[in-house]
Amino acid sequence: MSVNELFKKELKVINMGLESFYEELRSQDVETIHVDWKPAAGGDKKMASLLGRLKGL
Amino acid sequence: MANFIETANKKALEIMQNAQPTLVGMGVAKDVVPGMHKKLIMHAGPPITWDKMSGPLRGAVIGGLIYEGLATTPEEAEKLAASGEIEFDPCHHHQAVGPMAGVVTASMPVFIVENKTQGNFAYCTMNEGLGNVLRFGAYGDDVIKHLKWMEKTLYPVMKQALEIYGPIDLKTMIAQAAQMGDEVHNRNKAATSLFIREIASSIVKTDASKEDQVAVFDFLNSNDHFFLNLSMPASKSAMDPVxxxxxxxxxxxxxxxxxxxxxxxxxxxxxxxxxxxxxxxxxxxxxxxxxxxxxxxxxxxxxxxxxxxxxxxxxxxxxxxxxxxxxxxxxxxxxxxxxxxxxxxxxxxxxxxxxxxxxxxxxxxxxxxxxxxxxxxxxxxxxxxxxxxxxxxxxxxxxxxxxxxxxxxxxxxxxxxxxx
Structure with a gap:
């Protein structure tokens, strides 16, 4: 499907990341769901590394 | 050893899910709680020294020392607590738990809960009710008088009633209460009601005077949190083996x-x-x-x-x-x-x-x-x-x-x- 075709349809958006993108779409009455996503360990590299070492154990 | 963490956690979860917390009786702390002695004050939470204790814990320690007859005034109790003569140790180091300040002293009556699956025990005092109570750090004459009533009147009646009734399955009681609107931490209305219903006829069968039996019923009925001091040792008995x-x-x-x-x-x-x-x-x-x-x-x-x-x-x-x-x-x-x-x-x-x-x-x-x-x-x-x-x-x-x-x-x- 081309991008142009997509935008001719009714948009249903799943937003991940910045919540302001979700709020902006909602303000324009676009059906949107915001995924409450955060990077592992809130982006703490040390903790993410420790968790990584435990994967699969 | 692939998946050893998963295997270990599976075992821990089996222990949690299969725990059978059961109220098997009552006793006095110095007789039943491991390591309890006259100059030990058990408290809630991780280890702490007198100088770092907050107001309510200090208040409960003061009350505990007066209750035990180790001090006669709050000033005397504070001095004794700071002297190094009193040992402080977490309830958790003695197979016990205590709400709020969690102060447990040698003469206090305690519930004895056994996890029947693992054979371990947990202990907790009886809930004092709301208002001016030791667990929130109150230590006035009314608080000590109420603790003495619990020791001299409530405890003998409850102990004998439990001997007459036999073991009470707390797991089933908590499960029932959870379907009646309790989460058994800050809402224990249903669980307390179920407990009273279960124990009622045994209280009537005790040797206690009618007056004392009525006082016990009135106290249980007035205290929606009574079951908290049973849900806590039930949880403790389930978690210790984990x-x-x-x-x-x-x-x-x-x-x-x-x-x-x-x-x-x-x-x-x-x-x-x-x-x-x-x-x-x-x-x-x-x-x-x-x-x-x-x-x-x-x-x-x-x-x-x-x-x-x-x-x-x-x-x-x-x-x-x-x-x-x-x-x-x-x-x-x-x-x-x-x-x-x-x-x-x-x-x-x-x-x-x-x-x-x-x-x-x-x-x-x-x-x-x-x-x-x-x-x-x-x-x-x-x-x-x-x-x-x-x-x-x-x-x-x-x-x-x-x-x-x-x-x-x-x-x-x-x-x-x-x-x-």
Missing amino acids: GKVKHSTIVYTMARNGTEFGIRVAALGDRWFTGPAAIIDGLYFPGYSTDDANPDIGDSCITETYGIGGFAMATAPAIVQFVGGTPQDAVNYTTSMYEITLEESTIYKMPPMNFRGTPTGIDIRLVVETQILPVINTGIASKHAGVGQVGAGIVNPPMNCFTDALEAYVELLESEGMLG
């Missing part, structure tokens, strides 16, 4: 002493991981505010550790009138706890969640990964000794308890050559 499972990342203790919050993790044994206890977000009684609040205190979050209490708030919508928020908030709290737990309870089911089991088995890895902290509902003590409860609300442990534990866990595996 603390012996090697390599498990499951939290088996959460507790606060009013200054620090502490957790213990199965793989890391008796080691506490602590951080500053938080001020509670909640509803304050008229005339009080956060300015009056002491930081978080009490062993009662052993219920959340076991997967009930704040983790089961969805099943207790009425509790929001006590701790704040809306019934939807209660559902949201419970739902978020599935993100940091490994299983759902096979016995504690919640009607508002389509009879889904409560979130069970907090994994430190999931807490650090998701940054979602355990939800605890709790009473709020005044920061001043001798005042008592000023409200109730919701609180979380500090994140560093979990990140420190995760670091220690990785270090442990490294030292054992378990990491590649």
